[in-house]
Amino acid sequence: MKLHDVPLPTQEEYERGMLSWLEAQRGPVWVTLPGTNADRHRVVVTLLHGNEPSGVNAFWHFALSPPACAVNIHFCIVNIDAALNDQPFTTRHLENKPDMNRCFGVSGDDASYTLAAEILSRIEALEPEAVVDIHNTSGTSPAFAVTINDDEKHQQIASLFTERMLCTSVRLGALMEQTMAQSPFVTIECGGVQDHNAVEVAKNGLHHFMTAENLFLNHTGFWPVERLYHPVRVQLKPDLTLCYHDRFVEESDLTLPPDIDRHNFGWMAADSLIGWLGERGLDAMTTNDGEGKHPISDLFYENDGELRLKHPAKLFMITTKHHIALSDCLFYMVVD
Numbered sequence: 001m002k003l004h005d006v007p008l009p010t011q012e013e014y015e016r017g018m019l020s021w022l023e024a025q026r027g028p029v030w031v032t033l034p035g036t037n038a039d040r041h042r043v044v045v046t047l048l049h050g051n052e053p054s055g056v057n058a059f060w061h062f063a064l065s066p067p068a069c070a071v072n073i074h075f076c077i078v079n080i081d082a083a084l085n086d087q088p089f090t091t092r093h094l095e096n097k098p099d100m101n102r103c104f105g106v107s108g109d110d111a112s113y114t115l116a117a118e119i120l121s122r123i124e125a126l127e128p129e130a131v132v133d134i135h136n137t138s139g140t141s142p143a144f145a146v147t148i149n150d151d152e153k154h155q156q157i158a159s160l161f162t163e164r165m166l167c168t169s170v171r172l173g174a175l176m177e178q179t180m181a182q183s184p185f186v187t188i189e190c191g192g193v194q195d196h197n198a199v200e201v202a203k204n205g206l207h208h209f210m211t212a213e214n215l216f217l218n219h220t221g222f223w224p225v226e227r228l229y230h231p232v233r234v235q236l237k238p239d240l241t242l243c244y245h246d247r248f249v250e251e252s253d254l255t256l257p258p259d260i261d262r263h264n265f266g267w268m269a270a271d272s273l274i275g276w277l278g279e280r281g282l283d284a285m286t287t288n289d290g291e292g293k294h295p296i297s298d299l300f301y302e303n304d305g306e307l308r309l310k311h312p313a314k315l316f317m318i319t320t321k322h323h324i325a326l327s328d329c330l331f332y333m334v335v336d
């Protein structure tokens with residue numbers, strides 16, 4: 001698995017469609033669109049997760065007749081293998097492969113770690129003005145940005161796409177953790193695949209990203225960004241059972257309502273019902289905020305088998321996909 005430099009699709013390829021173009025690739029690709037200023041660069045990474053197509057859809061939208069790029073724009077389209085597995089755009093990563101967005105700055109045996117290192121060294125060599133990594137959330141959600149650094153540059157990049165930004169201390173091996181002073185990296189979560197405006201978020205943001213002469217002046221897309229700090233990642237402990245149902249399921253360690261993702265980014269009051277706990281109670285769950293604070297018992301309490309919020313909180317990145325909830329996390333939250 002190595003990055004392949006490929007040109008933009010031809011008219012003929014374009015007419016055959018995006019899937020057919022992706023199928024013709026021999027692995028992850030790097031596509032460069034020349035800019036008016038040939039010495040400056042910006043990088044767009046997308047499809048690190050094969051089931052998150054909004055970024056590649058936006059790329060395809062611009063592919064036939066790209067807008068006049070202010071600087072060289074590089075698209076890195078990564079996990080085409082996973083994207084084409086089974087039904088297109090349903091596989092986050094192949095079963096025998098690690099999650100690509102857990103491989104940056106991490107070493108391991110799989111070729112995915114080498115690929116992640118290759119992507120990073122390409123980016124470093126270009127010294128781009130900005131790097132965005134475009135994703136979709138697993139459940140329905142408004143768009144938001146994620147960063148480990150909330151300085152003005154990161155905010156301005158985020159504001160091209162969305163008015164919400166999470167500033168996280170959790171370290172997982174995600175691309176945006178590699179942000180550099182000269183090359184700020186921001187993750188953009190465009191919302192869920194099923195949210196019809198997700199592709200619009202990617203297209204509108206990328207249009208600015210590609211054409212703006214200076215990303216860090218008060219460009220027209222600038223909008224004050226709401227910042228949320230110290231998101232806590234909430235997981236079920238390994239090998240426990242999770243169910244999605246509108247009432248407690250016998251013998252499950254945690255039951256969550258099937259429409260829990262409608263709470264994405266909405267404030268929830270203290271005492272709100274989140275779900276139902278089994279015999280293990282709160283001990284079935286665990287948290288990580290990157291700083292060793294916010295143990296589960298600080299955030300939730302159990303009352304008669306019901307899992308309830310201790311404080312007002314915002315939940316986000318809530319998934320209702322069972323395998324993603326178990327392999328990644330149930331949701332993230334910030335407390336008031």
Ligand SMILES: [Zn+2]
Nearest residue numbers: 049052135136
């Ligand atoms: Zn993703």
